[in-house]
Amino acid sequence: MAKKKFVVGCFEDEAVLFPAVKKVRAAGYKIHDVYTPFAVHGLDHAMGLRETSLHTAGFIYGITGTTTALSCISWILTKDWPLNIGGKPHFALPAWIPIMFELTVLFAAVGMVLTFCYLCQLAPGVKKHHFHARATDDLFVMAIECTDTTNTDDLQAFLQSNGAIELSVQVAEEGWWFGRYDNENVPFQNKEIVAA
Amino acid sequence: MHLKYESQLREPLVSGNKNYRQVTEDIVRPIEAKPTRLWYVGFFIAVALLLFGVYSVYREVTYGIGEWNLNKTVGWGWDITNFVWWVGIGHAGTLISAILLLFRQGWRTGVNRAAEAMTIFAVMCAGQFPIFHMGRVWMAFFVLPYPNTRGPLWVNFNSPLLWDVFAISTYFTVSLLFWYSGLIPDFATVRDRAFTKLRKRLYGLASFGWTGSTKHWQRHESLSLVLAGLSTPLVLSVHTIVSFDFATSVIPGWHTTIFPPYFVAGAIFSGFAMVQTLMIIVRKVFAMEDYVTLGHIEAMNKVIVLTGSIVGIAYLTELFMGWYSQNKFEGYTFWYSRAYLFSPYGWSYWGMMACNVLSPQIFWSRKMRRNVFVTFFMSIIVNIGMWFERFVIIVTSLYRDYLPSSWSVYYSPTIWEMGFYAGTFGLFFTCFFLFAKYFPVIAIAEIKYVLKTTGDGYKDQMSAIEAQPLEAFVKDQTHHH
Numbered sequence: 001m002a003k004k005k006f007v008v009g010c011f012e013d014e015a016v017l018f019p020a021v022k023k024v025r026a027a028g029y030k031i032h033d034v035y036t037p038f039a040v041h042g043l044d045h046a047m048g049l050r051e052t053s054l055h056t057a058g059f060i061y062g063i064t065g066t067t068t069a070l071s072c073i074s075w076i077l078t079k080d081w082p083l084n085i086g087g088k089p090h091f092a093l094p095a096w097i098p099i100m101f102e103l104t105v106l107f108a109a110v111g112m113v114l115t116f117c118y119l120c121q122l123a124p125g126v127k128k129h130h131f132h133a134r135a136t137d138d139l140f141v142m143a144i145e146c147t148d149t150t151n152t153d154d155l156q157a158f159l160q161s162n163g164a165i166e167l168s169v170q171v172a173e174e175g176w177w178f179g180r181y182d183n184e185n186v187p188f189q190n191k192e193i194v195a196a
Numbered sequence: 197m198h199l200k201y202e203s204q205l206r207e208p209l210v211s212g213n214k215n216y217r218q219v220t221e222d223i224v225r226p227i228e229a230k231p232t233r234l235w236y237v238g239f240f241i242a243v244a245l246l247l248f249g250v251y252s253v254y255r256e257v258t259y260g261i262g263e264w265n266l267n268k269t270v271g272w273g274w275d276i277t278n279f280v281w282w283v284g285i286g287h288a289g290t291l292i293s294a295i296l297l298l299f300r301q302g303w304r305t306g307v308n309r310a311a312e313a314m315t316i317f318a319v320m321c322a323g324q325f326p327i328f329h330m331g332r333v334w335m336a337f338f339v340l341p342y343p344n345t346r347g348p349l350w351v352n353f354n355s356p357l358l359w360d361v362f363a364i365s366t367y368f369t370v371s372l373l374f375w376y377s378g379l380i381p382d383f384a385t386v387r388d389r390a391f392t393k394l395r396k397r398l399y400g401l402a403s404f405g406w407t408g409s410t411k412h413w414q415r416h417e418s419l420s421l422v423l424a425g426l427s428t429p430l431v432l433s434v435h436t437i438v439s440f441d442f443a444t445s446v447i448p449g450w451h452t453t454i455f456p457p458y459f460v461a462g463a464i465f466s467g468f469a470m471v472q473t474l475m476i477i478v479r480k481v482f483a484m485e486d487y488v489t490l491g492h493i494e495a496m497n498k499v500i501v502l503t504g505s506i507v508g509i510a511y512l513t514e515l516f517m518g519w520y521s522q523n524k525f526e527g528y529t530f531w532y533s534r535a536y537l538f539s540p541y542g543w544s545y546w547g548m549m550a551c552n553v554l555s556p557q558i559f560w561s562r563k564m565r566r567n568v569f570v571t572f573f574m575s576i577i578v579n580i581g582m583w584f585e586r587f588v589i590i591v592t593s594l595y596r597d598y599l600p601s602s603w604s605v606y607y608s609p610t611i612w613e614m615g616f617y618a619g620t621f622g623l624f625f626t627c628f629f630l631f632a633k634y635f636p637v638i639a640i641a642e643i644k645y646v647l648k649t650t651g652d653g654y655k656d657q658m659s660a661i662e663a664q665p666l667e668a669f670v671k672d673q674t675h676h677h
Binding site: 036040047051092098106112125128 | 215216220341348349350353354358362366369370374384388389401402405408411413415416417418421427429430433437440640641642644
């Protein structure tokens with residue numbers, strides 16, 4: 001696997017992080033990722049990440065569940081083993097609604113969680129490069145990918161002038177998960193960024 | 197959208213002027229410290245109860261349902277009472293984490309983790325009862341629709357008991373996924389500050405390699421929101437379906453259309469009471485008073501007085517309909533078997549009324565809502581009352597049949613029936629003690645998320661925002677970064 005060099009800047013406050021993200025992008029650097037201890041709202045937009053389609057996947061899983069329940073029950077109760085219950089219709093849709101609903105929810109939830117784990121490359125035993133141990137505690141950690149021409153000293157000074165309190169240069173290996181390590185963070189809004 | 201502004205009139209949800217680091221320290225402390233003697237004592241009591249329960253169930257499986265005092269007409273007794281009781285308790289967790297998330301109730305962050313854990317353990321306990329009630333428990337898998345060599349002979353999809361199989365198992369699975377997906381980032385927090393190799397390894401496994409990447413958080417937010425949206429109708433459906441077990445029958449006292457909303461309200465009522473019992477202990481034992489504040493306790497007490505009163509109205513409606521319908525069997529069940537104090541089970545009806553309807557009314561007083569001792573005492577009273585409710589519904593409708601010759605003798609449980617119930621307490625508390633020791637009992641990342649709007653010490657910054665002219669305020673609050 002190819003190794004890549006990153007300049008890492010840590011920020012203490014999300015209010016400092018936001019303008020820094022804009023300036024770094026405006027200066028033409030490629031932000032690999034920003035690691036945060038909690039979901040910082042609007043950071044995905046600031047980084048130019050596209051919206052996730054996970055909820056669409058959830059909808060598809062959900063209707064799969066509904067269809068599964070309806071088709072299985074109707075086949076079983078009208079074709080495979082029709083029971084005469086007091087002469088009532090074999091196709092008893094109202095009585096099937098509870099199970100159809102439950103399977104909708106079940107399929108949507110299980111499917112979405114598995115998709116989430118697949119997309120985020122999360123599974124028991126997965127080891128990833130952690131740029132800073134406090135990224136899950138109280139620091140907002142920005143990793144900038146270096147190219148051949150990046151001057152790491154300049155970049156570090158630039159980050160520091162924008163409020164980074166801790167800086168480092170790290171070399172990390174690409175991930176192994178179906179080669180998707182980098183693809184997911186490619187921004188799609190490559191419009192011009194004006195520094196705040 | 198997330199506002200940076202919250203009115204100063206709202207009381208802080210996190211007291212003690214914390215920063216992000218302190219939040220981590222406070223919540224992870226019980227995991228990193230050695231368990232106290234009190235923890236061991238509690239844990240071993242729970243395990244002892246669990247073992248007694250295992251022995252009771254062993255006897256029931258070996259010698260059959262005859263180990264219980266169920267009889268000719270009282271075919272459901274303590275077992276189904278306990279089943280409904282535990283399922284009801286299991287409703288508060290998902291209500292807190294899902295419905296209150298959709299309603300943007302900030303105070304849920306302090307209690308949602310423990311409430312969801314409670315939900316999962318309560319549903320585990322609930323599931324034992326219908327399974328062992330089957331008698332030949334080794335054939336329990338017959339409830340699943342799978343192609344078999346008996347025809348194939350399928351399960352009856354038109355039966356509420358089968359709806360229950362689907363509802364309870366879906367509810368358990370979805371609650372577990374919701375809970376665990378919220379735990380992943382917090383396990384990563386524990387992992388990244390672990391100073392022992394074993395802890396680093398175990399929490400490393402449990403955290404699935406979480407890094408805190410912005411893209412992952414974005415997906416995580418989407419996942420939480422959709423799971424909340426799915427869980428909201430789910431939580432309502434589960435107790436609705438449990439009430440269908442009764443409401444779709446033709447037994448007087450069960451055959452009523454108000455059962456679904458009445459059961460759901462009762463479930464929320466008992467669930468919140470159990471959350472109060474547990475959170476009052478947890479905040480004291482682990483010194484989490486800054487995160488589970490009196491404000492949280494007050495908010496939950498408001499839910500308790502509301503749902504308790506809804507349940508009260510349901511009881512009165514039933515009595516009214518028992519008379520208004522002029523149906524002899526309904527009238528007999530409601531006005532003799534239940535509401536007449538000197539009928540064989542009249543004591544349980546009035547116990548229920550006193551615990552569920554009358555006593556929670558003290559929570560109209562703000563002073564009482566914010567009193568920890570009163571709340572703790574009331575939380576136990578409410579759960580006793582809710583147990584009586586299920587007992588009343590089941591036993592008083594069953595012990596006198598349409599045919600006086602099959603009226604049963606007075607039903608009371610055997611020691612093994614009670615032992616089974618005690619055993620589920622053991623299971624519940626064994627799980628809860630392990631959870632309290634090894635899991636972050638409060639959602640760390642979610643507390644940090646609301647800290648700067650609702651934390652004590654950040655509140656005063658709101659006056660600066662309030663001083664802005666209106667246009668600037670609107671622009672600032674609606675600005676998408």
